[in-house]
Amino acid sequence: MPSPNYRLLWSAALLCLPGGGASAWAAGGSLTLKLQEESDGKPAISRVEIFRGAAAPAGADSGPARSEKSMPIRQTVPAGMGIVVDRQVVLELPDGPYRFRIVRGPEYRIIGGNFLLERTSLDEKTIDLPRMVDMAAEGWLAGDCFVLPSDSSLPLRMAAEDLHVAAVAGKQVAKPIPHRDDDEPIQHSPLWVRTDVSHVDGLAVYGTGGESAPAVSNAGTTSSGAITTSLQQLARVARSETDQLRVAIENPFAWELPVWLASGRIDGMFVLGDWLRLDKSVLSVPGGRIGESFTLGESTQVGRYAETVYRHAINAGLELAPLAGGGNQSGRTPVGYNRLYVTAAESTSSDDSLETPHCPTDADAWWEAVWRGSSVATNGPLLRPLLGGKLPGHVFRGKTGQSLQLQPELNLTVRDPVDYLEVLHNNQIHYSARLDEFARQGGKIPPITAEGSGWVMIRVLTLYEGHYRAAVSAPWWIEWDGRRHVDPDSVQFFQQWLADYEDRLKRLPADQLQAYVPFVQAARRFWEHRASLARSGDQTSGNATGTGQP
Template sequence: MRFAAMILVLILAISMSRFATADNANVQITVVDQSGAPLPCRIHLHDKDGKPQRAGDLPFFRDHFVCPGEVRMQLPVGDYRVEIERGPEYEQYADSFTVAESAVKELSVCLKRIANLAAEGWYSGDLHVHRAIEDIPLLMRAEDLNVAPVITWWNNRNVWSARERPKNPLTQIDGNRYYHVMAGEDEREGGALMYFNRKQHLPITGSTREYPSPMTFVNQAHEEGDVWIDIEKPFWWDVPVWLASGQFDSVGLANNHMCRSRMYESEAWGRPRNEDRLPAPRGNGFWTQEIYYHILNCGLRVPPSAGSASGVLPNPLGYNRVYVYCGDDFNYDTWWQGLKAGRSFVTNGPLLLAKANGQLPGHVFASTDEQPVEIDMEVSLISRDPIAAIEIIRNGKIERTVPIAGKSQAINLGKITFGQSGWFLVRAITDLEHTFRFASTAPYYVEVGSDKRFLSRSSANFFLDWAVERIARVPLKLNDSEKLEDVLAHHQRAKKFWQQVAAEANAD
């Protein structure tokens, strides 16, 4: 009897297997460029219920997979929606199709390139990458990304505890793509810091929410040699401390709160915005920009950066990216040098190339004889999404709004005049309502006379008030008196720094 039951179960299993196979069909997707060559790309493929589909062993995350230009897969019969992309320099393909029983579905797509920024000397990077090391080459090709520092160590995990650390953490592929596998992230109560270009990890594993201070590891990193430290988002609670230390290289203006399909609408455990003034879903994006402008208003020349957190949050690699101008001299080192100089723009969609009096972002216009400086602004904009206007931001405020028609064009924004020192940049925000999709140049700087930096009293007090709030919060999660004293020392130094900036202010 038991034998007969086993036979029946086996027959049922075989029958179900045949039934499942009968309800599947072969699907082949081929993607090429305009020359007909296979084009690595990202594919979002959903069934009629919105369930994302995988493609064998190809790298998959959340709602998409990447392929080298061709993929063969089996799908259940039914209706599907597909979107195919390759970073912001290619048009998007979107369509629906039906998979029929006992038929081969072939989908051939040619993605048209709408920009070739590398040919113009601009190279892209994503500074927040949590993807598997072995997937990085295909991911970079599929997103047409040039620089990717891969995070392999952070507070609760270190990849190198289970595998041998490479002698050379930097790998070059295709001649114009680089990935570095020794990036790290220290993410705790005060926020997140990103460490790049180190040869080994920092001993952050086991740190508590408040102790030791993130500044302990910042100081260690600088003592041990070359390092690039990025403030991952400008609204993290410890930002006033980090800025006051002067040991940071960039700040995340296009960060992972901004996603392809949505916004993270709150500031998580960062300093909250006024939601009545800056309502969801896009309020966090405007708050991020406001804080960055306060940083610049305090005379701190910190370039903006971009990161997607693909592998943790629902973004593809390179969704948030920073383009750096290297001209004909692109390599890993010159890219970081260009970022340091601010020859860059950040984006999660639009491509915004700007020149002021023929100069790239990051340029310092100097007038030693105190004569006014006149700036003539020209931009080139390419966008797949509608944009109503381009804005010039001057000393933290909208100086000029220039309406535009269409998605792509070259335009002269007119002239602006500086009678005293200051800064300006150009931004373009799309009309999308579900996410904050934008582009922003890095700042330009203007020096007129002896006061070479614009120092706003209100911006300094903005960070001073923030520092005082943070000092009151630290004891809530740290009650060991000795440890508390050690951590608060950094915050007290920051408080004094912002008091001094406010005292030296030369503008309201």
């Protein structure tokens, strides 16, 4: 195998003041703001935040205070935080000083500056948008795996965030785009949007709206009247005769989570979701199971815990794809802030050959790669990792008496200062370093010596203070003699969760409690079986199914 090639691309965010230094633009009553690509001068679409006042932005992507709302601009499409500037916009605002931020997803530098509106003249300014990295050109295509329906044009908002794929939980007719003909195409390709997603009490079910897919209702009641919507939903999916349905855990804090995992029908879990928002800090999750430490009010704790839950799930031997998206409670967070970068490298049968990422050719190929785990979830850092020359989702195979030397490699582009990067092997830290330490070591990560089943992940955590901002790779899997790794501590993590859920259910009236009994009993059997596998090490490849069905 060729020697590894390490490359770290460090790019700090630019907060440019157009015109140089701290100078302002003087405009009489109105300012026409035009956006274009720096590379070729083509008109660009981007999200723009405009604030009243002359104070400069605080720093690289820290932005304004969360309590400060950007100003609405007439005849524009709202973008959650700010507006979409569709190539250009005429700003007609009361006289006075203003400041702005232009944010076009994580692959572009952030542009900031200020201007002054006066009555004496008119002005026009063109701003170049500098791209730091072209992920699509490198074979990685970004998508938001859960978007709430809106009457604001989704394709336009996706173009403004340099996003290519979106899954919408329902359909809603969009309003016309101001200053754009109905048949005028949005120059941003590809734009793949699916609307066949149902949300049921913390579960996202994909494929519910196609003609050949069975309809899955959003609610259900038992004969006793006790509502067990998500559990009944999984039972319906398990009984369906189609393989088109995919189910992801959108709320990894839900009390029902160990029962969901035990169903054998969970395909993925959100590691970045609506607990990571730009419009407010989420310090706890109402109605969810969280640890006592959450009373500390630390801003990154919820995001860290979601990732911890995911890692325990795969460490218990469950093959789950990581997902990222806005989520059911995304508030004003722009589409694609939490995103999943997916690649569709051709699978190979040889562990000695290198894999090269390339973009999926259509939406179906993108989603197939999602469920295969060829992905990186992020809300900031742009991580392109390899392990042993293979992309995330690859399965390494070995036999008793052998060992594998697996070399981690990565390319990284960041705007925020990075706290540290880590390589995790079977839920233990194999390597951890700050970027300056990593650079002093020549960008070299010690190889992983695998002598048994397991998994590997690479993650990058930033120093952003608002919430957990990170990039997390999907796992690489290591199978020894056809077996997957099942860790007793992770199994115990979910057994305790299930026991706490049972204690919670016991508070219900007897007639309502009865509706939950078969689901909980099946889950208990499932996790007991997992525990026995952990003790014996006798876990076959893939997810266990059937033992968790009522």
